[in-house]
Amino acid sequence: MTEAADENPKADDEEPSTAGADAATTDLLEPSEEGDGTATAEAGAIPDELGVHRTLRADVWRQFRRHKGAVFGLILLTIITLSVMVGLFIYPNDPFALNVVDANQGASWDYPAGTDNLGRDTISRAMYGGRVSLSVGFAAMFFGLVIGVTVGVLAGFIRWLDAPLMRVTDLFLSLPLLPLLLVVVIFFREPMTERFGESMGIWLLVVLVIGATSWMQTARVVRGDVLAVKEEEFVLAAQSVGTGTRRIILRHVLPNVMSSIIVSAALGVATAILTESAISFLGLGFPADFPTWGRLLSDGRNYMQINIWRTIVPGGLISLVVLSVNFIGDGLRDALDPRLRSKG
Amino acid sequence: MARYVIRRFIFAVPMLLLISLVLFTILAAAPGDPAGQLPLTIPAEIREAYRDALGLNDPFFFRWAKWVRAMFWYEPQHAIESIGNFCIGDCIQSGDRIVSFSSRSPAVDTIYERLPQTIWVLGLSLLFGILIAIPIGIYSAYKQYSAFDNVGAFVSIIGWSMPVYWTGLILIFIFSVRLGWFPSFYDTTHDVSLTSWSSIWFQFKQLAMPVTVLTFFNAAQISRFTRASVLDNLNLDYVRTARSKGLREFLVVNRHVVRNSMIPVVTLIALSAAGIFSGAILTETVFRINGTGQLLITAIGQADTPMVQTLTFFFAVMTVFFNIVADILYGLLDPRIRYD
Numbered sequence: 261m262t263e264a265a266d267e268n269p270k271a272d273d274e275e276p277s278t279a280g281a282d283a284a285t286t287d288l289l290e291p292s293e294e295g296d297g298t299a300t301a302e303a304g305a306i307p308d309e310l311g312v313h314r315t316l317r318a319d320v321w322r323q324f325r326r327h328k329g330a331v332f333g334l335i336l337l338t339i340i341t342l343s344v345m346v347g348l349f350i351y352p353n354d355p356f357a358l359n360v361v362d363a364n365q366g367a368s369w370d371y372p373a374g375t376d377n378l379g380r381d382t383i384s385r386a387m388y389g390g391r392v393s394l395s396v397g398f399a400a401m402f403f404g405l406v407i408g409v410t411v412g413v414l415a416g417f418i419r420w421l422d423a424p425l426m427r428v429t430d431l432f433l434s435l436p437l438l439p440l441l442l443v444v445v446i447f448f449r450e451p452m453t454e455r456f457g458e459s460m461g462i463w464l465l466v467v468l469v470i471g472a473t474s475w476m477q478t479a480r481v482v483r484g485d486v487l488a489v490k491e492e493e494f495v496l497a498a499q500s501v502g503t504g505t506r507r508i509i510l511r512h513v514l515p516n517v518m519s520s521i522i523v524s525a526a527l528g529v530a531t532a533i534l535t536e537s538a539i540s541f542l543g544l545g546f547p548a549d550f551p552t553w554g555r556l557l558s559d560g561r562n563y564m565q566i567n568i569w570r571t572i573v574p575g576g577l578i579s580l581v582v583l584s585v586n587f588i589g590d591g592l593r594d595a596l597d598p599r600l601r602s603k604g
Numbered sequence: 605m606a607r608y609v610i611r612r613f614i615f616a617v618p619m620l621l622l623i624s625l626v627l628f629t630i631l632a633a634a635p636g637d638p639a640g641q642l643p644l645t646i647p648a649e650i651r652e653a654y655r656d657a658l659g660l661n662d663p664f665f666f667r668w669a670k671w672v673r674a675m676f677w678y679e680p681q682h683a684i685e686s687i688g689n690f691c692i693g694d695c696i697q698s699g700d701r702i703v704s705f706s707s708r709s710p711a712v713d714t715i716y717e718r719l720p721q722t723i724w725v726l727g728l729s730l731l732f733g734i735l736i737a738i739p740i741g742i743y744s745a746y747k748q749y750s751a752f753d754n755v756g757a758f759v760s761i762i763g764w765s766m767p768v769y770w771t772g773l774i775l776i777f778i779f780s781v782r783l784g785w786f787p788s789f790y791d792t793t794h795d796v797s798l799t800s801w802s803s804i805w806f807q808f809k810q811l812a813m814p815v816t817v818l819t820f821f822n823a824a825q826i827s828r829f830t831r832a833s834v835l836d837n838l839n840l841d842y843v844r845t846a847r848s849k850g851l852r853e854f855l856v857v858n859r860h861v862v863r864n865s866m867i868p869v870v871t872l873i874a875l876s877a878a879g880i881f882s883g884a885i886l887t888e889t890v891f892r893i894n895g896t897g898q899l900l901i902t903a904i905g906q907a908d909t910p911m912v913q914t915l916t917f918f919f920a921v922m923t924v925f926f927n928i929v930a931d932i933l934y935g936l937l938d939p940r941i942r943y944d
Contacts, residue, residue, distance in 0.1 A: 329761070434623060434927065436919030438885060439900055443912060444630060446904050534767055538886055541769050542901060561773050561890075565781055575770030583765035590761070 323595035330591020333584035340581055344390030353381035355388040355551065366567055373569035376559065386573045389551040394581070396466055396536045396552070401528035403471030405478060409521055412482025413509055417490060426483070429476050437473045441535065444469050446544045462546050466539065470532050478524040485517040492516075519596035526589030530582045537578050553578045605935060612928045621672065623920045624913075628668045631909050658705060671913065674702045679712050702914050706906045711914040715896060721792055722884050722895035729815045733822030734873060740823070741830025741869075742862055748835065756827065763824025772817045772890035779813060786812050789892035814891045822876065829872050833865040867937045871930045878926035881919050 324330055348355065353371065358378050365375045373382035415425040445465060453461035489495065490513065498508050537554030539545035546552050548559065553574040560570030642651060655661055659670070682696040701710040744753040780788035786809050796807045837843065838861055846856045885897030892898075896915065903911035 329758075431619070431622065431626070434619065434920060434923050435626065436881070436916050436923060439912075439916045439919055440627070440630065442885075442900070442904055443916065447631075447633075447907075530765070537767060538769065541767075541886065542889060544901075544904070557770065557773070564773070564777050568777055571770075571773050571777065575767070575773065579762075579766040579770060582767075583762060586761055586765055 320595045324591050327587075327591035327594055329587040330595075333587030333591070336580060336584040337588065340390065340577065340584075341394060344387050344394060347387040348384060351384055351387065353384045355380060355384040356549075357381075367569055373573050374567040376567070376570060377563060382556075382567070382569050382573055385551045385556060386553065386577060389553045389556050389574060390577060392463070392546065392550070392552040393533055393536060393554070393578070396463065396470070397529050397533035397581075399467045400470035400474070400532035400536070401525060403467060404474040404528055404532070405521065405525050407471065408475035408478025408524065409482050409514075411475065411479040413486055413513065413517075415479065416483040416486025417505070417509055417513065422483075425479075429479050432473070432476050435473075438535075438538065441469055441473055441539060442542065442544050445539055458547065459550050462550070466536055466545060470535050474528060474531055474535070478521070478528070481520045481524060482517055485520050486513055489513050489516045519592075522596060523589055523593045526585055526592055530585040530589070533578065533582055533585075605932075608935065609928075609932055612931065616924050616928060619924060620917075620921060623924075624672060624675070624917050625668060627913055627916050627920070628664075628671065631913055632664055632667070671702065671910070674700065675914070675917065682712075702910050704903075704908055704911045706903070706908045706911070711911045714899065714911070715915060715918060718894060718896045718899045721790065721893050722881075722888070722897065724811060725814045725818065725887065725893060725895065726881070726884055728811060729818030730822055730873070730877060732815065732819040733826055736819065737823040737826035738830050738866075738869070741827040742834050742857070742865075744827070745831040745834035745838065746857060753831075756831075760824040760828050763820050764828075767886070768817050768821055769886045769890050771820065772813065772887060775813045775817060776890070786810065788813075790814070790894070792894055814887050814893060817890075818887055825876065826869065826873065830865070830869050833868050834861060837861045837865045867934065870937060871934050874926050874930035874933055878919075878923040881922055 357380065360378065362375050365371055367374050371381050375381055411425050411429065415422045448465060449462060452465040455461060456464055495508060495512055498512050536545065536552065540552045540554030541558045543558055546555050556574035557571060560574065563570055659667060678696050678700045681692055682701060685691055685696060702712060704711045704714060707714060740756055744756040747753055776788045779785045790810050794806060797803045843856060843861060846860050884895060885900060888895045888897040889901060900915050903915060
């Protein structure tokens, strides 16, 4: 496969930060580990002509704020996440309370988006489902990211691992992933539920499977970045003072490929949420009494003529979350690009 | 170039064998068992005989080798025999071919029956997606940061974010349930005859919604990519040269810039042609089209291992094939790239 074929032409802009930004980028990576945030910020500060202290993190944030879509996405995602997490404590209707008398109702004051065929409230079920969908999205993204970054760094930094790891990546890219995901999820659900329990087993299975099939793009991008960073002088300097490979990778290489990792993380959340809802929508993911947005959408579509909100609410939430995550990813890409940032 | 093409196709064979082995391993490790669906009154030894008859008790590699032999040897031979209507040696019997557990008919025949529906929907939506997206992408790059560009960016990020199974359901609600304009499911028994207008009109109506949904999705992707690619070219030296020699702006853009920036776009389209088979699974479920995607879902539900294996392998062949096509197109279109 040609490199240029699957890379956005824009991706050429995403060069890793230069050696000068090395120290400052490290701060971005480890804000909490170094204890006091302000102390780190001062240590990594680069004074500019005006004598005002500018940190990388502040620069990135300022550039990010300028991207209207990204700010909108961040606000929207925060609102949805918060309402999913604490909404059920405030909202009066129980997501699991059966109430056959009120079954299949349209929107009303008691049920702002109506009820399902068993009289359960649409909104509270969407809130509960959001917990599952969002947690799957973030966990699967994280898992995929760990694999992708590990493969990418190893392939980029250790020469004899490069060819075999990249062939494995190519193999994964040629596999029909969605069909395979479906096969694995449906065939392995029983052993997993037996071992980890009904809900936890499926949750783990879905997270592992999505993570294990979504790391390839990250691996390729990170490998490309690592190959470039490896040739920089500061890596040579680190090697010449006898720094070990592990330390070079963790302290010098990783911070410099951080921007592409962050961008793939944002995109990864979107993909993971979409994939999970697709699996659930096909009725092959979580069981019916374990609502996720995809599952709610799939259940709701047969009652479209009775209560359209059962379709609009979960599907709309999936779209809004994915939309905001895509916007955030877009904003982060711009904000982390040193060339764009210096213009501002 | 010819040598490169031949080499790529030859190297694709071991890759496909490896992919089929991966698929086979996953399916063999899966606990699904067609004998599990038999009534409980059937005694254990008959159950065992049934499993024997299906070849489920053979060793793993033996089963895989049998599948590979059927897929790479018997199926092509059968295809040649049925096209030419003759036999090579002994005719291929349907027992030699890959037989579905649930329908007891050759899996490839079933896939062949289901393909037209999938290709209708996927092909049309890819075609319309390209026709809509490329002009939009070019114009929004040419007028970067204009109102047109911003609106285009917004619409395409929306198109990217909305899953096809949701947009599909909303369209069904509006146009089938409320307005009653289009049927909400796809009628495969409908034969399109080019002589009757009502037949063509019916086909148009049942294709309208699925094609719209997928077109929107494809166009969102292709227009962004086109825009980025055109932007990369607009500021290059050759564009300035073309302008400074007094060429009209229309020709500068359409003759020079667009031709150069279409190279990665064509490649992306070839690559996504394979990728949309996955999208077909969802679209076909939403609009109840009995294409290959829906076949996969039913086969998975019935633990029909040979069918799932063959079908996923078919998807893999498509992916590998379009990857090669993308690389070849790249070499053909861009004279700077020489593979030999």
